[in-house]
Amino acid sequence: MKINFILNDEEKTVDIQPDTRLVDLLRERFNLLSVKEGCGQGECGACTVIIDGKAVTSCLILVSQIEGSIIWTVEGLEKSGELEIFKKYFKKHGAVQCGYCTPGMVMSARALLNKNKHPDREEIRKAIAGNLCRCTGYNNIIDAITAIAEEGGFGV
Amino acid sequence: MSDLKYVGKSIPFKYADQKIAGDLKYVSDLSMPGMLHLKLLTAGIPRGKVKEIDTTRAEALDGVKKVYTFKNTPRRPFNGYYWYRDQEMIKDEVLLTDYVRHVGDRVAAVAAESSETAERACELIEVEYEKQEKPILDLEEALVGGDALHEKGNPFAEREFAYGDVDGLFAKTPSELIFSDKMETPKVHHAAMENHACLAYPEPQGKLTVISPCQLIFSVRLIISTLLDLPLNRVRVIKGNMGGSFGAKQETFLEPLAAFVARDLNRPVKIFFNRRESILATRTRSKILGKVKTAVSPEGKILGRDIDVIVDAGGYTSNGDIVSAAMAKKISRLYRIEHQRYHSYSVHTTTPPGGPCRGYGSPQIHALTEVNLDRAAAALGIDRVELRLKNLLHPHEKDLLGGPDIGNARIIEALEKGREEFNWTRKKKANQKSGRSGRYRRGIGVACATHVNGYYNVYPDFSGINIRFYEDGSILLNTSIHDLGTGARTIMAQIAGEVLEVDPEQITVLEGDTDRSPYDVGCHASRGTYVIGKAVQQAAVKLRELLLEETKKLAKNLPGVKPEEKLEVVIEEGRIRIGSDHYSYQEIISRIQLENQQELNVNYSYHSQANPASYGAHFVQAEVDTFTGLVEVKDYVAVHDVGQAINPLAVKTQIDGGVQMGIGMALMEEIDFDQKGYPLNTNFHDYHLINAPAMPEIRVFLIEDKEPHGPYGAKSIGEISTVPVAAAVVNAVNDALGKFLTTLPLTPPRIIDALY
Ligand code: FES
Numbered sequence: 001m002k003i004n005f006i007l008n009d010e011e012k013t014v015d016i017q018p019d020t021r022l023v024d025l026l027r028e029r030f031n032l033l034s035v036k037e038g039c040g041q042g043e044c045g046a047c048t049v050i051i052d053g054k055a056v057t058s059c060l061i062l063v064s065q066i067e068g069s070i071i072w073t074v075e076g077l078e079k080s081g082e083l084e085i086f087k088k089y090f091k092k093h094g095a096v097q098c099g100y101c102t103p104g105m106v107m108s109a110r111a112l113l114n115k116n117k118h119p120d121r122e123e124i125r126k127a128i129a130g131n132l133c134r135c136t137g138y139n140n141i142i143d144a145i146t147a148i149a150e151e152g153g154f155g156v
Numbered sequence: 157m158s159d160l161k162y163v164g165k166s167i168p169f170k171y172a173d174q175k176i177a178g179d180l181k182y183v184s185d186l187s188m189p190g191m192l193h194l195k196l197l198t199a200g201i202p203r204g205k206v207k208e209i210d211t212t213r214a215e216a217l218d219g220v221k222k223v224y225t226f227k228n229t230p231r232r233p234f235n236g237y238y239w240y241r242d243q244e245m246i247k248d249e250v251l252l253t254d255y256v257r258h259v260g261d262r263v264a265a266v267a268a269e270s271s272e273t274a275e276r277a278c279e280l281i282e283v284e285y286e287k288q289e290k291p292i293l294d295l296e297e298a299l300v301g302g303d304a305l306h307e308k309g310n311p312f313a314e315r316e317f318a319y320g321d322v323d324g325l326f327a328k329t330p331s332e333l334i335f336s337d338k339m340e341t342p343k344v345h346h347a348a349m350e351n352h353a354c355l356a357y358p359e360p361q362g363k364l365t366v367i368s369p370c371q372l373i374f375s376v377r378l379i380i381s382t383l384l385d386l387p388l389n390r391v392r393v394i395k396g397n398m399g400g401s402f403g404a405k406q407e408t409f410l411e412p413l414a415a416f417v418a419r420d421l422n423r424p425v426k427i428f429f430n431r432r433e434s435i436l437a438t439r440t441r442s443k444i445l446g447k448v449k450t451a452v453s454p455e456g457k458i459l460g461r462d463i464d465v466i467v468d469a470g471g472y473t474s475n476g477d478i479v480s481a482a483m484a485k486k487i488s489r490l491y492r493i494e495h496q497r498y499h500s501y502s503v504h505t506t507t508p509p510g511g512p513c514r515g516y517g518s519p520q521i522h523a524l525t526e527v528n529l530d531r532a533a534a535a536l537g538i539d540r541v542e543l544r545l546k547n548l549l550h551p552h553e554k555d556l557l558g559g560p561d562i563g564n565a566r567i568i569e570a571l572e573k574g575r576e577e578f579n580w581t582r583k584k585k586a587n588q589k590s591g592r593s594g595r596y597r598r599g600i601g602v603a604c605a606t607h608v609n610g611y612y613n614v615y616p617d618f619s620g621i622n623i624r625f626y627e628d629g630s631i632l633l634n635t636s637i638h639d640l641g642t643g644a645r646t647i648m649a650q651i652a653g654e655v656l657e658v659d660p661e662q663i664t665v666l667e668g669d670t671d672r673s674p675y676d677v678g679c680h681a682s683r684g685t686y687v688i689g690k691a692v693q694q695a696a697v698k699l700r701e702l703l704l705e706e707t708k709k710l711a712k713n714l715p716g717v718k719p720e721e722k723l724e725v726v727i728e729e730g731r732i733r734i735g736s737d738h739y740s741y742q743e744i745i746s747r748i749q750l751e752n753q754q755e756l757n758v759n760y761s762y763h764s765q766a767n768p769a770s771y772g773a774h775f776v777q778a779e780v781d782t783f784t785g786l787v788e789v790k791d792y793v794a795v796h797d798v799g800q801a802i803n804p805l806a807v808k809t810q811i812d813g814g815v816q817m818g819i820g821m822a823l824m825e826e827i828d829f830d831q832k833g834y835p836l837n838t839n840f841h842d843y844h845l846i847n848a849p850a851m852p853e854i855r856v857f858l859i860e861d862k863e864p865h866g867p868y869g870a871k872s873i874g875e876i877s878t879v880p881v882a883a884a885v886v887n888a889v890n891d892a893l894g895k896f897l898t899t900l901p902l903t904p905p906r907i908i909d910a911l912y
């Protein structure tokens with residue numbers, strides 16, 4: 001099956017089995033290794049990407065569902081320069097330990113900032129509720145996202 | 157005031173940029189040309205002898221390279237905990253088994269061109285069991301049931317540690333001054349976000365290389381060499397980037413299988429587990445069933461204590477005996493107790509094996525003893541903080557069980573600081589006023605705890621370091637450190653940087669590689685900062701001396717210097733002063749190379765000089781919804797006696813992470829089984845972790861009063877941070893409910909059961 005979508009600001013067409021999971025497409029075909037797999041069941045958030053502005057767990061999405069979608073991964077944010085502010089504050093606030101959850105956290109945070117430019121801590125907590133982290137205890141991540149929101153500058 | 161330049165600073169972690177950008181390749185991200193995927197078939201039944209395994213359909217599948225079972229893999233038993241030659245232990249695990257001892261036991265493995273093919277092939281393997289045997293689940297039954305999962309039967313180990321006259325004391329103590337509890341702590345999944353993975357590949361001349369996100373490269377090497385009959389120099393183990401461990405990746409059980417298959421097929425082989433496999437086919441926090449009896453004077457002096465523990469080792473021995481000794485060795489390092497006894501049995505059950513898990517028995521034993529202390533305080537009408545203060549050890553007080561000096565133990569300050577910051581007295585009064593009525597009930601809890609700093613005098617505890625200056629003044633620090641995600645490499649760079657007056661940014665810290673880095677016994681037992689960090693500090697001191705020595709030789713040849721003239725050579729603020737002239741490291745080191753023809757390179761081996769205790773005091777305010785049984789942690793204060801924080805932000809993050817794990821143990825995390833022995837929790841939809849909305853803000857305070865043998869006075873934080881948590885949370889819930897619940901985790905059904 002042929003599927004067209006926009007991935008990190010580039011038009012893509014792939015010929016692929018429709019029941020392939022998006023996480024596999026991104027990791028294996030496009031080598032986007034920021035997309036991690038921690039549970040394969042939509043429960044850990046390590047595989048979070050942004051599809052049409054919303055943070056979703058790519059292990060639960062089949063490629064047949066993404067026709068015409070706009071998909072972003074951390075690699076895309078890196079390319080567009082948007083990742084800089086995440087790097088700055090995630091580092092500053094100690095939001096990264098082993099880092100396995102981090103790209104997923106960044107994508108959930110990015111999706112939140114899309115629709116809510118000034119989230120409070122509770123809203124941030126909710127936005128990353130689906131992203132599990134075993135290392136940090138989340139609070140430093142919330143500090144980082146708060147600082148990013150404060151600095152602002154996110155368009156839609 | 158300290159004039160430290162890099163130590164004590166919250167420097168961002170090395171490789172953080174790469175992690176954020178997804179550029180850092182974890183072992184699970186690695187692939188190699190020609191790489192095969194090795195998928196395990198893990199047992200779907202709790203117990204039974206394999207009668208027949210039919211692999212023909214799996215083998216016939218396109219893309220399958222080979223199928224492995226007990227019939228074509230080494231049969232030599234091992235213990236994944238084996239880390240130095242001739243270490244005595246029960247070895248009862250094999251690579252692939254013909255007798256299933258728990259759901260998740262390793263039965264077969266398929267090597268295939270893709271992971272999907274390997275997975276499909278696993279489904280085509282038909283295993284026939286002789287019969288499904290009775291599971292062993294209940295620990296007390298296991299003790300007396302006479303049912304043996306292994307040759308040695310149950311219990312397979314017994315331990316006793318005692319001092320003073322426990323029987324005499326209890327005989328003369330009136331029963332109203334004796335307080336007893338029975339506590340069950342859960343089998344917990346480490347839940348490192350990266351599932352277990354490893355990659356093995358053959359190299360020329362019969363050599364095997366393994367990349368593993370492990371904690372002890374030299375143990376992995378030793379076990380592979382033993383199982384595959386290879387000399388140590390034919391096995392190379394490289395510590396790969398890891399997405400968390402918490403002890404889960406401390407033991408060796410996957411690497412030898414991957415190595416064997418890589419050699420057998422002469423191809424690179426990768427294993428990458430899914431979550432179910434990480435939960436059921438790796439290791440867990442050992443479950444315990446503990447009983448405690450404490451004699452306390454009416455004034456609140458702890459007179460004596462008698463502890464009885466059954467350790468659930470699961471299906472294989474692993475560290476199921478050693479963890480018990482580790483628990484015993486904590487009981488005399490927190491409070492002054494003149495008569496004490498600890499007795500334990502370890503039993504095998506038909507559940508996933510226990511293994512090392514952050515705190516290594518300490519969270520379990522402290523849950524038992526700290527919850528029990530609250531019972532005593534309540535009965536005697538003594539404030540719970542006061543009761544603890546009356547009994548806590550002072551710095552350098554003797555460990556009555558005979559353990560090493562507790563060192564500069566600052567638990568009393570920690571507890572006092574916590575009481576003040578938490579507003580203990582005010583919160584207590586507020587609770588008393590509101591009483592224990594209404595739907596939402598609030599309670600407060602406190603717990604103190606202790607943990608180790610390495611293995612001094614018990615096991616080998618030494619660390620080799622290689623450190624060298626490059627000619628531009630930057631540094632290579634070659635260690636066998638395993639950065640588990642905690643920032644260990646950054647910490648090491650801060651220590652070396654402080655000694656050598658070089659920005660940690662200019663210091664490359666290598667992790668373990670058995671072929672290229674010096675020997676170290678591994679990153680476990682909270683020895684990273686305290687032992688390896690000290691080794692780094694000492695090695696850096698040697699390098700500094702060498703730099704000065706070589707500079708002095710050089711100074712003689714400087715233009716305009718008379719041979720008899722004695723010039724002062726010193727290091728000042730990262731520059732070298734010779735007489736009154738200043739030089740950069742770069743200038744001097746380049747000349748040392750050219751003129752002295754000497755490399756500035758130090759090899760240094762350090763062994764620990766002590767094993768002081770690290771301490772923590774945690775305070776919790778919890779709110780229980782008596783309709784649903786749900787508990788919300790409202791306020792949390794954690795005070796830790798760390799000697800010196802090398803990187804305060806890293807310390808804070810360790811504590812927050814430790815609290816996240818501990819609240820889980822107290823309230824929700826448990827691998828549980830139905831009566832037939834089948835697991836009820838196999839992924840994150842039924843094994844819940846504390847997520848961001850459920851996580852409280854943690855107010856962290858550090859007591860920094862230097863520890864003599866630690867680098868810059870530092871001691872451990874990684875494990876101790878999670879040790880008091882479950883006890884403190886349970887104490888808060890119990891306070892809210894006016895009960896003494898002791899079956900962990902305190903899930904909503906258990907709370908509701910206790911209430912109605
Ligand atoms: S891997 Fe997709 S949510 Fe865990």
Ligand code: FES
Nearest residue numbers: 098099101133135
């Ligand atoms: S940083 Fe390790 S899981 Fe989040």
